[in-house]
Amino acid sequence: MAKTRLIQRILAALGAGIIAFILVGPIMGLKIEGYDFVANWTSPLTLAAFVCIARLVLGYVPLDRIRHSHSDTAPRQTKRSPVQVAALGVLLVVLAASLPFFASKYWISVSIIALIYVLLGLGLNIVVGLAGLLDLGFVGFYAVGAYGYALGFKYFGLGFWGALPTGALMAGLFGAILGFPVLRMHGDYLAIVTLGFGEIIRLILNNWLDVTGGPNGLDAPPPTFFGWEFKRAATQGGVPFHEVFNLDYSPQVLDSFVYLVLLAAVVITIYAVMRLRRMPVGRAWEALREDEIACRSLGLNHVTIKLSAFMMGASIGGVAGVFFAAYQGFVSPVSFSFFESALVLAIVVLGGMGSLTGVVLSALFLTMMPEFLREFADYRILVFGFAMVLIMLWKPRGLVQMRRPYFGLRGN
Amino acid sequence: MQSWLGRLALSLVLASAPYLQAAGKEIVIGVAGPHTGANAPFGLQLWKGAELAAQQINEAGGVDGRKLRLVKADDACVPAQAKSVANKLVNTDAVNAVIGHFCSSSTIPAASVYRESDVLMITPASTNPRVTEDENYKTKDCSALTDAKKKESCELGNYSPIMRMCGRDDQQGVEAAEFIATKLKAKRIAVIHDKDTYGQGLADAMRAHLKTIGLEPVLYEGLTRGEKDFNALVTKIKATKADAVYFGGLHSEAGPLLKQMREQGLKSAFISGDGIVSNDFVSAAGGEQFVSGVYMTFGADPRKFPEGKKVVETFRKTGYEPEGYTLYSYAAVQAIVAAIKGSGDDRDGHKLSKWLVENGVNTVMGQAKWNPKGDLLKSGYVMYVWDQKGKYAEVGQL
Amino acid sequence: MDFYVLGQQLVNGLVLGATYGLVAVGYTMVYGIIGMINFAHGEIYMLSAYLTAIGVSVLSYWGFGSPWALIALTLLFAMAITSLYGVVIERLAYRPLRGSNRLAPLISAIGVSLILQNYVQLSQGARNQGVPTLIDGALRFGDQEHFFQITYMQVVIIVVAFISMLGLNLIVRYTTLGRACRAVQQDREMAQILGIHADRIIAAVFAMGAAMAAVAGVLITLNYGSFDFFVGFITGIKAFTAAVLGGIGSLPGAMLGGVLLGLAESLFSGFVNSDYKDVFAFGLLVAILIFRPSGLLGKPIVEKV
Structure with a gap:
């Protein structure tokens, strides 16, 4: 009995190896050179042998049990003492806020990008995670925010602080305009229409050369703070920060400043979303996600509820866009490709849809990981792709299970 | 101590x-x-x-x-x-x-x-002027x-x-424009670019200098980088009866554009900038027979x-x-x-x-x-x- | 409007549309049977472009001179390998996720598409690759000055696309496999109860979809002669649009959607502005979905309560 099973396993392993060889043989083994080819079979053979061995070893690992040990149960309800939550939150924020004082400029810039994705993840989480509307064009609102700032600066002299509310408002407005006709659609159709809208926004930015500068992009000024500028020389009519305080100029100050403002925006957003989830509108989003017909028969106006989720998410995306433009110093359409939408969606899904902690963690994970993988240089996107697939296989519901707030009865 | x-x-x-x-x-x-x-x-x-x-x-x-x-x-x-x-x-x-x-x-x-x-x-x-x-x-x-x-x-x-x-592109565009007007004696010139800083800068320099010698491009249009099908654009060029086509862009788009032009029977001269200086231009264009006769501006060969x-x-x-x-x-x-x-x-x-x-x-x-x-x-x-x-x-x- | 220019633009659009249609089939079949948007499908198309170049150069190295033999054998070679890819990807990345969270396979597919792109880039290099032109010449209509034409390669594309679509339709309609496909599509559980091995049928659907993408990949690569590891993305999105346009889940719809999209693009860029042709294509998509959400030939979804 044991023997036949061993033979079976070996046969399966050999089969896997052969299949692997057929798959990667031509692509890896025959390299195209002009109209000719160069054959080199070592790498496909190595890979096939590796697959063969891996299959044999994996045969002894109870994969199914690992995968299903985290069963897909309903969201847990938790109750933590508000004091504990607040203390933990304050501690984390203080830790994060102290980063610019010891980290190098490189890590500050990586953290800024990570925080921008946290914001994007939080925005999309409202739409996808809470309201259950699959949005594949979220990057469109990000673009609206970023270009809103750059264009506003170019044509109306809009500054960073003015751009934050304007960007949020404009993105929200776009959300409403785009959302209104499409929100009566369901599931995947909604996804496709939003994908279409996202692409249209990017294509218009790419092609309207006279206004948006096309693929060359537009300059966006760095933020100022009550007339202090963080550049070497003032360009926006303010005073350079380092001259006010008689310091040596350091380009790090600007990034640290952006980082701190961004951190504040993230904290405010997290707090706002936490409150929203406890409010009637937040509960309505989740109810609508679970059963639309039941909600409608209870008298909830599904259009306004969906629209509010859509607009709320879009505004957060717009704010993220303003930060992105201010940090990069310029915007161009390539930053708003469909891949970005997919990445933000991956953040929300990997984090565990609806879970705030999950979204924050997975945004940090997904944006920091490629930086840590820089050692792998050329292989890093490959590793990144594998990580995405493997995490999904391992935990299809995301890394962190969503928790629902609940209100305990007194004395419970 | x-x-x-x-x-x-x-x-x-x-x-x-x-x-x-x-x-x-x-x-x-x-x-x-x-x-x-x-x-x-x-x-x-x-x-x-x-x-x-x-x-x-x-x-x-x-x-x-x-x-x-x-x-x-x-x-x-x-x-x-x-x-x-x-x-x-x-x-x-x-x-x-x-x-x-x-x-x-x-x-x-x-x-x-x-x-x-x-x-x-x-x-x-x-080569874009804005760099410096x-x-x-x-x-x-x-x-x-x-x-x-x-x-x-x-x-x-x-x-x-x-x-x-x-x-710089402004120098490069001028050189190409002079060549087209005086050596090729072309009158109807179509200017195509890839909407990128480099390509469009080149095309703009070309258009500007053509104007100074009294020529107006019969077509000025962009294509999208990364695409391979430019047949519709080629038909459009053909309809303008252009006798020279100037392309501002890189070889990955120049190749297919050129091939589709020739396949649609458009024999106009093809001129481009230093973005196509690579042997990959030949394979992108589908073979030597297509690139033959293509002009390009490039610094005097350093080799x-x-x-x-x-x-x-x-x-x-x-x-x-x-x-x-x-x-x-x-x-x-x-x-x-x-x-x-x-x-x-x-x-x-x-x-x-x-x-x-x-x-x-x-x-x-x-x-x-x-x-x-x-x-x-x-x-x-x-x-x-x-x-x-x-x-x-x-x-x-x- | 010049008649010959219009004729040429129609030919351009038809050829482009036929290839969109072939890729769209893969999206539509997979969506029909497991309700999943297979984002990695465009990369299968990209793989087949590389397999074309490899096939052509290896076959000519072995001494095949006739272009027709080259095309036919390359087609078979690319179809065989890509269908295996389709099956293996489904087995490893999608099947374990069946029945779980609806978005999980989507994310997994995005991951697969990243993997495939970078795997090809790493093994074949990032540079733009090309294949030699195998078939020259064209059918011309009109006189020396005014004419529109269809190259022989374009004729091949339209004919092969038509034959493969017809073949696929016949398979789905009349064979046991096709009947089983439709049964699984309508009600997977019931089909399983009746003894249909649903997993195998789904694998077969992935294989067929990938083979169709390979047909498109080989033909387009031979026609345009140039490709890189990024071609899958643009073609994938366009084909996906075509599938939705025709009504996702419907085979003739995919072909119709493809041809319409191709025509719309080429007429718009020919007579209006080539800069905004994609905006027009996506605008069309959005408009159709708003006014006819199930596409042109799709069945409207009836909501079950």
Whole structure:
């Protein structure tokens, strides 16, 4: 009995190896050179042998049990003492806020990008995670925010602080305009229409050369703070920060400043979303996600509820866009490709849809990981792709299970 | 007692650290460009040129005993990535100078990072005028300053740390426009571009100069990078009865466009810029029969300069043909090394730039001289033509 | 409006549309049977472009001179390998996720598409590759001055696309496999109860979809002669649009959607502005979905309560 099973396993392993060889043989083994080819079979053979061995070893690992040990149960309800939550939150924020004082400029810039994705993840989480509307064009609102700032600066002299509310408002407005006709659609159709809208926004930015500068992009000024500028020389009519305080100029100050403002925006957003989830509108989003017909028969106006989720998410995306433009110093359409939408969606899904902690963690994970993988240089996107697939296989519901707030009865 | 000794030792170490670093430390040069992505062949050209230059300089003893070390930085010709790799080069790798980037659309945002950090950047290939003409950094008038120190630093600031080893698109477009109008005697000219900074800049320069000689393009239109089907556009060109088509863009789009033109029976002359200088242009166009007769502007072939003869031979010995920008990149390394040797400073981009502007450098491509903006004083653009074997040669030298 | 220019633009659009249609089939079949948007499908198309170049150069190295033999054998070679890819990807990345969270396979597919792109880039290099032109010449209509034409390669594309679509339709309609496919599509559980091995049927659907993408990939690559590791993305999105336009889940719809999209693009860029042709294509998509959410030939979804 044991023997036949061993033979079976070996046969399966050999089969896997052969299949692997057929798959990667031509692509890896025959390299195209002009109209000719160069054959080199070592790498496909190595890979096939590796697959063969891996299959044999994996045969002894109870994969199914690992995968299903985290069963897909309903969201847990938790109750933590508000004091504990607040203390933990304050501690984390203080830790994060102290980063610019010891980290190098490189890590500050990586953290800024990570925080921008946290914001994007939080925005999309409202739409996808809470309201259950699959949005594949979220990057469109990000673009609206970023270009809103750059264009506003170019044509109306809009500054960073003015751009934050304007960007949020404009993105929200776009959300409403785009959302209104499409929100009566369901599931995947909604996804496709939003994908279409996202692409249209990017294509218009790419092609309207006279206004948006096309693929060359537009300059966006760095933020100022009550007339202090963080550049070497003032360009926006303010005073350079380092001259006010008689310091040596350091380009790090600007990034640290952006980082701190961004951190504040993230904290405010997290707090706002936490409150929203406890409010009637937040509960309505989740109810609508679970059963639309039941909600409608209870008298909830599904259009306004969906629209509010859509607009709320879009505004957060717009704010993220303003930060992105201010940090990069310029915007161009390539930053708003469909891949970005997919990445933000991956953040929300990997984090565990609806879970705030999950979204924050997975945004940090997904944006920091490629930086840590820089050692792998050329292989890093490959590793990144594998990580995405493997995490999904391992935990299809995301890394962190969503928790629902609940209100305990007194004395419970 | 012990603590006192310890403190003394510590302060000694600390005090001597900068000197130790300055003497023994290697010189780090970033090579930034599209090392991946559709334009990777150009990234390879930059890398190969810089690699050989660094190797030969190191074998000859380095720069005053200090070795050169190259750092590869990949922007994939994506502007957002360019800025992030520029930051990384400056802050993490602490480079002394940068060679690159390749695509003008990447070079412009990256240049702002180098400017902010006073790092010398020499691009071997970015020909867009905006690279050296940044609106935020105009030349300042320093004559009014009385304080000698301030005046000196002000004047130093006018030497731009952003320089190039190549010509500018406005020169290139003019050359091509003259050629089309006088040599080809074309009257109906269609101008196509890929909407990118480089391609559109080229097309704009072409259109502007055509206007000055009294010609108006019959068609001025953009195509999208990354696409392969331009049949609809080709039909449109055909309908305008253009007798010359000028394309501002890179070989990955020029190839299919050209092939589809010829397949639709459009025989008009095809002229482009230095974005198609790669043997991959032939395979992108579907074979030698299609590229035959294509004109392009490019700097006078550096492989033919007497100064570069030895280097070209060394390249060929390793089995690599130093095509396109390879020698430009080699020359850029030579310029950086000469500036570090000559000025005695190894980090301040303004000082290095000042030295280069004042002294000029003898490179594999002959003597290079710059103006304080960082543009080469002379840029000899020459018209090339592709032949039926898929090779190119200067017009009139076939 | 010049008649010949219009004729030429119609030919351009038809050829482009036929290839969109072939890729769209893969999206539509997979969506029909497991309700999943297979984002990695465009990369299968990209793989087949590389397999074309490899096939052509290896076959000519072995001494095959006739272009027709080259095309036919390359087609078979690319179809065989890509269908295996389709099956293996489904088995490893999608099947374990069946029945779980609806978005999980989507994310997994995005991951697969990243993997495939970078795997090809790493093994074949990032540079733009090409294949030699195998068939020259064209059918011309009109006189020397004014004409529109269809190259022989374009004729091959339209004919092969038509034959493969017809073949696929016949398979789905009349064979046991096709019946089983439709059964699984309508009600997977019931089909399983009746003894249909649903997993195998789904694998077969992935194989067929991938083979169709390979047909498109080989033909387009031979026609345009140039490709890189990024071609899958643009073609994938366009084909996906075509599938939705025709009504996702419907085979003739995919072909119709493809041809309409191709025509719309080429007419718009020919007579209006080529810059905004994609905006027009996506605008069309959005408009159709708003006014006819199930596409042109799709069945409207009836909501079950």
